[in-house]
Amino acid sequence: MPTLRLLFSAALSFAFLFNAFSAAASEKVYRLKLAETWGPNTPILGDASKNMAKLANEMSNGRLIIRIDSANKHKAPLGIFDMVKSGQYDLGHSSSYYWKGKVPNTLYFSSMPFGMISTEQYAWFYRGGGMALMEKVYAPHNLLSFPGGNSDIQMGGWFKKEINSLDDLQGLKIRIPGFAGEVMAKVGAKPVNIAPGELYTSLERGTIDALEWVGPAFDLRMGFQKIAPYYYTAWHEPGSETQFLVNKKVWEKLPADLQTILETAFRVAAFDMYTQALDANANSWATMSAEYPDIKVRDFPPEVLNAMQTATQALLQEQASNDPLAKEIIESQQQYLNKIRAWTDISSKAYLDANSNQ
């Protein structure tokens, strides 16, 4: 029955064509480009995007492919905001407070002096209204921002001399950028900015008297402990959150399942970066304190902390009085901090105090 065979054969050809077309429609592959602030192979900070891209690829069965360009490629480590806004890149991984010169209200979504620790801040983001406020700040710029991983609480920095009073801070040359630098200036220190590659020599030769960098995981290899033995505890970045940036138009074109996959990959990569940072700090501090037993860990005296806290409040008041959205964010953070810290104090703090060997 040749006619029937011909019919069947033609039908099969059509079927394959049709099927291939249909599969291509439902299995459309989305290729997105991500620019990160960090150099290639930066530990912890650079792992967040890699983990995120791998998860998104696996969960989407290859339908979401994210290429990562590090700073050596795009040459604009502090241009991520603009490149994702314009659509030159679809995604970014950076830190919100880098954009405060451009959009002042982006300052509040990394970490604030005397503010929330990482876990308190995650609760504020996801349960206390933080995500909605961040969207308010970023949406007018064709951007969405998501928590991008916490690099853990940052140390107050390395000092060549002990700080016993506010007097000891007067005229002290310290490398400390951004808002924390403004606070330091307000209490009498002289904040300066120095390229990372010149920090060690500047500290060694006395061009600066002190510097803040990150914490043990990043500080160990810099070697500051060899030349500035006083390691001050945290005040200015109690829980530094990075960010994933998304071009809003690109986001809106993704099918719903890929949006959820992307957002979920952000969250797991962020959480994973936080546990990685905790683990790395613990390991590096174990090494550092064993190899350099002369490091002297110090808290700033209450007089200094009070002055820095007063300066922080004054700067925030200034910002709040100039901008209703700044006021809304600052008040939201302050109210949430007051509420959750009361709980942290009788739970984690009480437990850590009771079990401390110090």
Next chain:
Amino acid sequence: MPTLRLLFSAALSFAFLFNAFSAAASEKVYRLKLAETWGPNTPILGDASKNMAKLANEMSNGRLIIRIDSANKHKAPLGIFDMVKSGQYDLGHSSSYYWKGKVPNTLYFSSMPFGMISTEQYAWFYRGGGMALMEKVYAPHNLLSFPGGNSDIQMGGWFKKEINSLDDLQGLKIRIPGFAGEVMAKVGAKPVNIAPGELYTSLERGTIDALEWVGPAFDLRMGFQKIAPYYYTAWHEPGSETQFLVNKKVWEKLPADLQTILETAFRVAAFDMYTQALDANANSWATMSAEYPDIKVRDFPPEVLNAMQTATQALLQEQASNDPLAKEIIESQQQYLNKIRAWTDISSKAYLDANSNQ
């Protein structure tokens, strides 16, 4: 040209049939059943599975559908281990320490007296070897276990009288189940078990002198603060992790993308439950401390804490000497705790101490 039209029409029919068949093959829907320990609509604990199932459904575009049965349905709140092991259910949501009577080494994956706080424990799970040890314990039982959400640090409980010395604990009738109850017995108290519905009356009438429940988020509605004003800070569950259980054979039959989707949904739901618990405790403590200003928050005196810590170590030594795997887990936890707590002490603890209003 009727022949061509007929051919085309037949081809189309075949094409649709073929396409429908092909779609069914690649879009196979997996329906899994999950049994949870909790009753229906239990806040926080019960939200973890709901969030997880929703995420898995959305990310898989409907290919992974998880039905949740609460305790009122399956009638076996403490039978989750057996039901998932046997395949009666594919998944479970419960807590690892509930199985210590059945498999003693499951004890170590919820929270240990004088052990790690939530963030330290997550670092141990994901970076310090905890996941591999948990697999060693569960795999022989045809089960996989994943962190299922942290209910935050638990308070030491409600006491009718202040505890000023070890003497005050002698013969004290306290509701405190499990391993922590064994510790309490070793220092002279009399741990008793009482059904949740009878706790308030038992405490009011003096059948018991004290009880531990959870923390403000769960304690507020129980009303213990009205009849036992001393609220003791944490010692026995510094970071209580729940668990997702998976039948290993079911897991192995899932395609790779759905395995990653499921594992990722577990992680996000777990992390989300932790921020939810933090937020809920902060809110409930704000309400509780405002409405009941006579609550007296107390730390156990050092003499009592030292005795409880010594008792804990003695019980752990006993377990380690009976079972090489128990020894391996206990040592892994102890070494990781020593390392990471040294960092926590100079980072979060130092920061919280310096900023405390207490």
